[in-house]
Amino acid sequence: ETGVTQTPRHLVMGMTNKKSLKCEQHLGHNAMYWYKQSAKKPLELMFVYSLEERVENNSVPSRFSPECPNSSHLFLHLHTLQPEDSALYLCASSQDLGRGQETQYFGPGTRLLVL
Amino acid sequence: LAKTTQPISMDSYEGQEVNITCSHNNIATNDYITWYQQFPSQGPRFIIQGYKTKVTNEVASLFIPADRKSSTLSLPRVSLSDTAVYYCLVALRGGSYIPTFGRGTSLIVHP
Numbered sequence: 001e002t003g004v005t006q007t008p009r010h011l012v013m014g015m016t017n018k019k020s021l022k023c024e025q026h027l028g029h030n031a032m033y034w035y036k037q038s039a040k041k042p043l044e045l046m047f048v049y050s051l052e053e054r055v056e057n058n059s060v061p062s063r064f065s066p067e068c069p070n071s072s073h074l075f076l077h078l079h080t081l082q083p084e085d086s087a088l089y090l091c092a093s094s095q096d097l098g099r100g101q102e103t104q105y106f107g108p109g110t111r112l113l114v115l
Numbered sequence: 116l117a118k119t120t121q122p123i124s125m126d127s128y129e130g131q132e133v134n135i136t137c138s139h140n141n142i143a144t145n146d147y148i149t150w151y152q153q154f155p156s157q158g159p160r161f162i163i164q165g166y167k168t169k170v171t172n173e174v175a176s177l178f179i180p181a182d183r184k185s186s187t188l189s190l191p192r193v194s195l196s197d198t199a200v201y202y203c204l205v206a207l208r209g210g211s212y213i214p215t216f217g218r219g220t221s222l223i224v225h226p
Contacts, residue, residue: 002158033214043159043202043216056213090158097213101147101166104214106158 003027006091006107013081014115021076021110023091031097032074033104034066035090043090049074050097081114088112119203124221133190135220137203140184148179148186151202153219159202163188190222198224 004025013019025032034046048056049068063085065077074091088109094102120138127133139148147166151159163170165177165186176189190197202219 002160004158035216042218045213045215048213088156092158101149101164102214103149103161103164104151104159106160109156109158111156 002105002107004091004093004105004107006089006110008110009108010111010113012113012115013078015081015083017081018077018079020078021089021091021112023074023076023107025072025074025091025093025105025107027093027095027105029093029095029105030071031094031102032068032071033092033094034074034076035092036087037090037109038084038087047076048097055097078112081112083114086112086114119205119217121201121203121217121220123218124223126223126225127193128225129194130192133193133197133222133224135188135190135201135203135222136185137188138185139203139205142183142205146183146205148177148183149204149214150175150177150186150188151204151216153200153202159216162201193222193224195224195226198222 007022031050033048035043037043046060047066052068063080067075090109091107092104094104149164150162152162153159163175163177167179170177178187200219200221202216
């Protein structure tokens, strides 16, 4: 148990559906992250939030839309996804952003399958 | 952005010591070196972090030479449950810590 929870743990959706992934951290951290991990590939950083402001957006398609309403919650809204978007989506948090020694705490991930 | 290079895979046997080396030739002065462990279908888990010399905790040791251009994660007496992917991170960029995971090292421990 890392103090970072993600829901749902598994999600199957069609290409025309709209769904949202939720992440919540109970650690009092100020920075939160979304990662995508496809099969046999390294983690890809998608979005970074610090104090509820987005500070990084790694050329992610607009069909992925993040939302950070407060420092404890992070959402990833999904719409009109493609089958190649099927992957493990991981949320993480760290105390702050801006120092070279931050440790990230990861959630268990959401396994997404797009049909 | 400091880039890291690790072996893609390693094999070992139960009870052996495993050393995984990571190269980070352009590490910045303020960068720390952090190692994570990831099991299949789970999020990475922090193992150890260091800046220079040697760091040891209940799980592993981290050796960092004086030039800091590489680091070595040492796992003593591995067991089957240590089979996982191990990532080395060095990621200070523009004053902000933007962590970037490489491909990591896939360690397989055999009986």
